Amino acid sequence: MDKDLTKEEKLVRDELTKIYPQLQINMIKTCGYNSDKWADDLLAVSVTFFLEKPLETQLKVIKDGKLEHYITFIAGTQVRSGSSKFYNYYRRFTTSQREIFDNKTYKGRMVSFQEPFEDEEDLVVTCIKKHMEELNPYEKMIINEKVVEGRTYKDISEQYDIPYSSLTNTADSTLKKLKKLCQHLY
Numbered sequence: 577m578d579k580d581l582t583k584e585e586k587l588v589r590d591e592l593t594k595i596y597p598q599l600q601i602n603m604i605k606t607c608g609y610n611s612d613k614w615a616d617d618l619l620a621v622s623v624t625f626f627l628e629k630p631l632e633t634q635l636k637v638i639k640d641g642k643l644e645h646y647i648t649f650i651a652g653t654q655v656r657s658g659s660s661k662f663y664n665y666y667r668r669f670t671t672s673q674r675e676i677f678d679n680k681t682y683k684g685r686m687v688s689f690q691e692p693f694e695d696e697e698d699l700v701v702t703c704i705k706k707h708m709e710e711l712n713p714y715e716k717m718i719i720n721e722k723v724v725e726g727r728t729y730k731d732i733s734e735q736y737d738i739p740y741s742s743l744t745n746t747a748d749s750t751l752k753k754l755k756k757l758c759q760h761l762y
Contacts, residue, residue, distance in 0.1 A: 588634050592623065595644045599623075602648045606655055614655070614666055621662045622651040703758035715750045722747050 581589070603615040603622075626634065626647050637646045654662035708716060721732045729747070733740045 582631075584631055584635055588627070588631070588638065591638050591643055592626075595647075598644055599647055602644070603651055606648065606651045614662075617666045618651050618654060618662060621654055621666075622647045625650050625654075625661075700758055704754050707754055707757045711750065715746060718743065718747050719750055719754070723751075 599619055599622075600615070603619045604611040607614045607618060626637075637643055654660045657663055708719060711719065717736075718732065721727050722729065729740060729743055732738065733743050
């Protein structure tokens with residue numbers, strides 16, 4: 577195939593080869609958090625669009641030193657457009673799909689069928705209960721009264737003669753601690 581290319585076409589291919597690693601980086605930045613899904617496809621589409629331009633346009637872009645910017649601009653346009661070739665062939669499918677997690681309860685329009693043992697505690701609640709047992713007695717009492725029993729801070733403060741601000745600060749810091757310990761489960 578290399579024999580069929582003209583001198584100018586070979587020059588264009590050589591210039592693309594030189595900037596290819598930088599184009600890969602640019603595609604990752606252009607795609608953002610979806611780069612693992614789209615970056616390679618976006619690069620292929622963008623380079624294809626560039627190569628479909630007239631040879632004179634390709635050579636002018638190279639001569640002006642704008643090859644990387646030109647292809648990156650094409651990529652940005654393809655990603656943002658809801659009617660582009662890239663959107664229709666790659667993005668539309670991935671944006672219309674949704675991952676369903678088996679340990680999450682979906683409400684509203686989602687139909688939920690009861691699974692065996694569905695009424696048992698989930699992993700997050702089990703983790704929180706386990707770490708609650710490891711709390712000091714004061715923290716454990718506050719969390720039990722506030723979260724488990726559902727009492728107000730005012731009631732707890734009056735019953736145990738604890739300053740309100742101290743009570744709320746302890747409750748907040750303890751809840752954050754429990755959340756951090758079990759965050760890997762949600």
